[in-house]
Amino acid sequence: MKRRDLLAAAIAFAAAPALAQTQPPAPPPVRVKLQTSEGAIVIELATAQAPITTANFLRYVDQKRYDGASFYRASRAPGAPEYGLIQGGLNGDPKKVLKAIRHESTTKTGLSHKDGTISMGRFAPGTATSDFFILIGDGPEFDADPKASGDNQGFAAFGQVVEGMDVVRKILARPVAARGGTGAMKGEMLKQPVKIVSARRE
Numbered sequence: 001m002k003r004r005d006l007l008a009a010a011i012a013f014a015a016a017p018a019l020a021q022t023q024p025p026a027p028p029p030v031r032v033k034l035q036t037s038e039g040a041i042v043i044e045l046a047t048a049q050a051p052i053t054t055a056n057f058l059r060y061v062d063q064k065r066y067d068g069a070s071f072y073r074a075s076r077a078p079g080a081p082e083y084g085l086i087q088g089g090l091n092g093d094p095k096k097v098l099k100a101i102r103h104e105s106t107t108k109t110g111l112s113h114k115d116g117t118i119s120m121g122r123f124a125p126g127t128a129t130s131d132f133f134i135l136i137g138d139g140p141e142f143d144a145d146p147k148a149s150g151d152n153q154g155f156a157a158f159g160q161v162v163e164g165m166d167v168v169r170k171i172l173a174r175p176v177a178a179r180g181g182t183g184a185m186k187g188e189m190l191k192q193p194v195k196i197v198s199a200r201r202e
Contacts, residue, residue, distance in 0.1 A: 089131030
């Protein structure tokens, strides 16, 4: 190797640690405890992968907007009622709902919808506000699929239940009103919603 090449390699090696130090460290994961009337659910938020969605969720937590909200929906898989999702939040309460956020698809975040994943409810991409759902069982159909037709953006996963899946399953099993709800939610509204007593960072 020529002396010039040796010098260039030495400079690059010396600069590598300095370059590494200039990159900001990834934000640490944040945990939030949802204290419900059925028990506690602890969620670890993917703050590094989904910064917009987690920041939005934490706004509701830090401003105590979820206090007094509820889990109001239990969607059970046909033929396998032990799987599905529960949905909670402010259910459109105009006094508490904040501005909608930009959609973070799973193709951008690298997250996927697995058992215990928490994700944002929405209509069109960019309409998510306060309401979220928790999966019981894997749900790859909720991930973005660029090859699919129509709205293929999926839902914005942003964390994982780390404690309290027994509570989540208990909510999923609660009775629903056969005539309650409209559209995709018809027959999935809980007869007695489960109150979210408080939502706090751990």
